[in-house]
Amino acid sequence: MKPPEQFDHHRLRRRDPEALERWxxxxxxxxxxxxxxxxxxDREMATExxxxxxxxxxxxLDDYDPSRGGMLTWLTWVARNCIRQxxxxxxxxxxxxxxxxxxxxxxxxxxxxxxxxxxxxxxVERHETAELVQ
Numbered sequence: 301m302k303p304p305e306q307f308d309h310h311r312l313r314r315r316d317p318e319a320l321e322r323w324x325x326x327x328x329x330x331x332x333x334x335x336x337x338x339x340x341x342d343r344e345m346a347t348e349x350x351x352x353x354x355x356x357x358x359x360x361l362d363d364y365d366p367s368r369g370g371m372l373t374w375l376t377w378v379a380r381n382c383i384r385q386x387x388x389x390x391x392x393x394x395x396x397x398x399x400x401x402x403x404x405x406x407x408x409x410x411x412x413x414x415x416x417x418x419x420x421x422x423x424v425e426r427h428e429t430a431e432l433v434q
Contacts (some may be wrong), residue, residue, distance in 0.1 A: 309371070312361055312431050323389060327375055334376050339366050340392070353379040 331353055336346040357364075357378045364374050369402030 308327065309366060310363075312358075318357075323371070327372055328354075330372055331375050331379055335379050335383060338380075339386065345386055345390065349379065350384045352382040352386070356382060 301394065312323055332346060333353050335353070337341070337351045339345040339349060353375060357375055360378070364371065366375075
């Protein structure tokens with residue numbers, strides 16, 4: 301049995317209405333939260349950017365590669381570009397002093413490091429304990 305995300309990805313490519321709805325419902329809140337703080341807590345702009353994000357993501361769905369990360373990760377990268385465009389359109393884009401750019405860069409570096417660093421023993425033990433309990 302395939303994981304749900306892979307199955308939905310194929311159904312999304314076929315523009316299956318149920319898959320589209322599930323895709324949006326599964327990710328809209330997280331994308332909104334990601335966008336909301338990056339547009340200065342402007343609800344109207346955040347809603348607009350989220351809508352743009354899903355429209356762009358649907359058009360570029362063939363660019364999504366599940367082997368490179370989850371759908372939400374990809375959607376946040378699409379959202380970043382939509383945020384930049386919206387901020388430019390509203391005359392609010394800052395390049396060098398944008399704290400979110402620095403935070404996002406640090407997070408990306410941390411996530412990349414996680415892939416190559418061994419896990420601490422405590423994390424491994426918790427995972428093994430969870431498997432035993434199940």
